Amino acid sequence: MPVSTARARALGKIMCAVTASTLWYPVAGDIRDRRPGAVLQCRVGSGQATYHRFDEGQNQHRITFGLRMILAKHQPGSAVGWLSSREITDRGYFDGQLSTLNLLAHTCCHEFAHLLQHAAGQRRRGSVHNRHFYAILDRLHRQGQARTVRDELVRQAGSQGLSIPDQPFDPASATDLLARWHVGDRVAFGTRGARRQGVIERINRKTATVRVPDGWQGLRYRVPASLLNPPDA
Ligand SMILES: [Zn+2]
Structure with a gap:
């Protein structure tokens, strides 16, 4: 909502x-x-x-x-x-x-x-x-x-007359998850120990292609929508 x-x-x-x-x-x-x-x-x-x-x-x-x-x-x-x-x-x-x-x-x-x-x-x-x-x-x-x-x-x-929704979310589809991202966005993915940050280069059907700085061309990863996060604070 x-x-x-x-x-x-x-x-x-x-x-x-x-x-x-x-x-x-x-x-x-x-x-x-x-x-x-x-x-x-x-x-x-x-x-x-x-x-x-x-x-x-x-x-x-x-x-x-x-x-x-x-x-x-x-x-x-x-x-x-x-x-x-x-x-x-x-x-x-x-x-x-x-x-x-x-x-x-x-x-x-x-x-x-x-x-x-x-x-x-x-x-x-x-x-x-x-x-x-x-x-x-x-x-x-x-x-x-x-x-x-x-x-x-x-x-x-x-x-204060406000309410905070507490009904559980339905598991979001990959399309919904990808809708918030755009080419050029900075993102983070991976887990502790192997966390990487990069820039979205392409939005695919269920994944995003993310370029991570490494050497002069960088490395490319196809990251599932559910694993994309805003860059670490
Ligand atoms: Zn934190």
Whole structure:
């Protein structure tokens, strides 16, 4: 179900509030034991980029939820390309069920897991989604914080007269999945350890041909639609 930009922005602000109240406040004390004065600033960005960053100078954790990411997660065809979709289905989070609500709740957890990973000194360049990261993310789901985030999103959205769709998506067809990509788009594919990034050179019937920098001509891969993702943040 498409959603207006204004509603998506309001949902983004709720994601920020819930990330702070449900995930950050309970552990902020522990994080400040290691780094006194550290704060969290959460905002809604205008593009699709969704990420955690730590600003050393300001001693500030920054989480950005991209407006276009929120819009994309309202449409099965565009939602399935995101790493968060793959994490939900592959790791069985929220019973492996893809819906807008589950995706947005999981996105709060994913970015917060980066914050915890950074606070624990386990975020390294070139190895962001590493086993430390997934140990943290698994824990957020296993110990129930992820469900609390989801409940809080529903509650706060409801109190503003908004709703977040929670009916499961139908598995999207390759055609739907490919519809969001265009020649020239930067994409990532592959799994941890063998993750590659490149540029779409051709859209085929069920796959995209992606050129990955390697030597002067690059390497070409035919990547199934379901494995294409936005480039890593
Ligand atoms: Zn990430």
